Amino acid sequence: MAADLITHILDDHELIRTRFSLVEDAGPDGREPLFRELVALLARHEAVESIVLHPTVHDHVPDGAKLADARRAEEQEAEERLAELEDMDASSDVFAAALAQLRDEVLTHAAAEERDVLPQLRQHIDATELRRLGDQYERLRAAAPTHPHPRSGQGTVSNLFGGPILGLVDRVRDALVDALGDPGDSRAPAASGGHAYEDWTVEQLQDRAAELDIDGRSSMATAELIAALRRQNANA
Ligand SMILES: [Fe+2]
Ligand SMILES: [Fe+2]
Known part of the structure; x- marks a missing residue:
């Protein structure tokens, strides 16, 4: 199954x-490539998660x-x-300390999802739908970039994915939505009513979201808006 x-x-x-353990165990000189990964x-x-998990929750x-x-x-x-770490020398003690802090924050966040969010999904969403969402998750995950390209200099990951770390999650998310269309709709994008939302301006997307009374629209990023609109169309 x-x-x-x-x-x-x-x-x-x-x-x-x-992977956090691997980076920390690598020692000063071996950290950087593992950190990029x-x-x-x-x-x-x-x-x-921002495409599949958060909107579902x-x-x-x-x-x-x-x-x-x-x-x-x-x-x-x-x-x-993460952005604070990006221009630090990965072999330095300062980097190691910031990395430890990042690990604590990320693992606390993961624990909060496991404690407060995932049991709620189990309770409120049926098994078939959870498997369908699992398929979407897997498809998106497989399409995401896995090999960051370091800037030519040493001790930095600033050029990861062609831009700064700040905003990286949004860039990966937008690229995934562009590449795969609406993950909330198992049909091909063209079959979901022909809505080429990627060609719309943010204002047009917001207006349409207002017409459809989509909750939380004002704080949504472009990709989230597009996904929400397509979900609404699929459910119509
Ligand atoms: Fe998360
Ligand atoms: Fe997570």
Whole structure:
């Protein structure tokens, strides 16, 4: 039987814990390439969660908006911490200390998802739907970039994925939505009513979201708006 959304997220969390240990165990001179891989993994995980997990929690779990917002805030903090590390020398003690702090924040965030969010999914979403969401998660995860490209200089990951770490999760998420269309709709994008939302301006997307009375629209990023509109169309 295919793994469901909860299993995929738990597996990813386990992988993240393991990768943090690998970076920390590598020692000053071996940290950097492993850290880059870790950043790629974190960006991919949070980007896919932002597409599949948070909107589902927001829409289908009691108090879901509050739960989803709390997790998003933790993810934003972790991304800011990651950004602090990006121009540090990976072999330095300062980097090691910041890395330890990042690990604590990320693992606390993962634990909060496991304690406060995943059981709610199990309770409020049926097994078939959780497996469908698991398939989406897997598809998006497989399409995400896994090999960051370091800037030519040593001791930095500033050029990861062609830009700064700050905003990286959004860039990965936008790239995934562009590449795969609406993950909330198992049909091909063209079959979902021909809505080429990617060609719309943010204002047009917001206007349409207002017409459809989509909750939380004003705080949504472009990709979230597009996903929410397509979900609404699919459910219509
Ligand atoms: Fe998360
Ligand atoms: Fe997570």
